[in-house]
Amino acid sequence: MASPAELVALDRLLRQLPGSVGELLAWRVASTPDLEAFRSQRADRSWTTLTWRDTLEVVDEIAAGLISLGVAPAQPVAIASGTRLEWILADLAILRAGGATTTVYPSTPPDDVRFILADSGSVVVFAEDAEQLGKVRDHWTSLPHLRAVVLLDSDALGPDSEHAGDSNVLTLDTLRERGRRALAESPDLVRDASAAVRPDDLATLIYTSGTTGRPKGVRLLHSSWIYEGAAVAACGLLTPDDLHYLWLPLSHVFGKVLLTIQLTVGFPTAVSGDLDRLVENLAVVRPTFMAGAPRIFEKVHARVRTQMDAESPVKAKVAAWAMDVGRQVSQAQQRGEHPTPLLAAQHTLAHRLVLSKISGRFGGRVRFFISGSAALSQEVAQWFHSAGILVLEGYGLTETSAASFITRPDSIAFGTVGQPFPGTQVRLAADGEVLLRGPGVMVGYHGLPAETAQVLDDDGWLSTGDIGEFVDGQLRITDRKKDLIKTSGGKYVAPQGIEARFKAVCPYASQIVVHGEGRKYITALVTLDADAMTTWAQHHGMAGAPYDEIVTSPAAREMVQGYIEELNAGLGRWETIKRFEILTRDLTVEEGELTPSLKLRRRVVERRYVDLLDTLYTD
Known part of the structure; x- marks a missing residue:
């Protein structure tokens, strides 16, 4: 369970923080206006930055533009795009304008895009490029709520585009210009809209990718996101001096929750959804932490292992020796022990010869990685720790606003997902199913009361569908119930x-x-x-x-x-x-x-x- 100190810290933070995500951005800007907020990569691969003050200025221009398009309080606005800075700015603008963000994966087939936009009642769509615009355009006549599409890539609306001159299809720059005009006429337009948002208002509709059937819209409130940021901050995992590298899909709850955590703690984030450049960018950005799905860590583990195996027999033998020394040090740390003087000396040499080269691939400053969205094997986690890189494993669902559990660095137990966040309750059903209750739990599936009742009882307990067990107070997920x-x-x-x-x-x-x-x-x-x-x-x-x-x-x-x-x-x-x-x-x-x-x-x-x-x- 969460420690008493974490519970006290959570209570203190929740008393300090505003009740909505839009106001949380304003709070962050007031706290650290001139510190770096975001880095994004230009086409030439160089990086540009925004301060928190810069971020709020851009966000409020977009928010005012949305209000000028007629976006009213609590109305859904969709984002269909890969991970990029503009996704974040659009999301924050929707929330500042009083709307609710509907997330759409860029890989979503056109028929499912139509379903999500129709089911949510989204009135505006931020579309990344011509491909995403095409998915909307093909079904526009069957989407009576939809008023406009805003293109994040301005090149997708060139003079030869069939939408050139269409007032219902505009670029992000055009929307910002509309916003600047609206703010010139009414300077308090966005501030008033944001201030009117209540903690129990809808903030996000995240449609579960699902394994079968139509996706379901998970309704998450502003209060849930505020809780998530406060809970992570209360655990003391991150500080304003950290630097985050973000590549995760922002349409997924795991990526989305990192935004609220950032607003609460105040660290900067480097944003790039280009997985082909992941390792290259890590070496340049030199982050202190990064979150990812297990497949990313599995690929890195496999790649380094095969490269080591391909070395000359002498180098391969040295690498194997270094990893074995690292494993011994890791196991001593897990037992709460210090390495013996001999082992410590061997580890210093192993680090210089081999282990530092592995951590150097990620910039050399990583304090830890965070793995989530699926189970990470105990063996892969152990391998990383043997190389001197800690991978914390977290657990949660879309229905719990992402994280509900995370491993604490001072109580590592590979193969488990650690302890619950402060404020989150857990129990196991008779068949071992994990049940959760807390501020991060959804209010229900959008327009699906029967489906909601199947997983969420009257006392607020959510049936996760995962089978688990406790090992020395830490939760281990053994499998999906249906699998x-x-x-x-x-x-x-x-x-x-x-x-x-x-x-x-x-x-x-x-x-x-x-x-x-x-x-x-x-x-x-x-x-x-x-x-x-x-x-x-x-x-x-x-x-x-x-x-x-x-x-x-x-x-x-x-x-x-x-x-x-x-x-x-x-x-x-x-x-x-x-x-x-x-x-x-x-x-x-x-x-x-x-x-x-x-x-x-x-x-x-x-x-x-x-x-x-x-x-x-x-x-």
């Missing part, structure tokens, strides 16, 4: 844990789908990481060969078989993977096999490959 596999022999198998362990064991793995519901044994579909397999192919006589030829080669199958056997050695007999197949392409968000937060859509994959899975059960 538990029951074999034909009546044995229960938790696939997520097996999948996470395999990706930790096999540095070439991208995804694995463990299967066996109603079957007589467990099987799996495996995909291999394209970059890792390109390097692997160079050492196995297949340099330059096509990906599908590499991964279906006998040598690749033999390699995967070896890692499957290593995995199976640590599993119960009924859990072991008896047969597997390697797919000729990776699973993707675009094909609907992964959610935008990179979680596996298990049922989608199983339906798509049902014939292939059936062959794994034929004699």
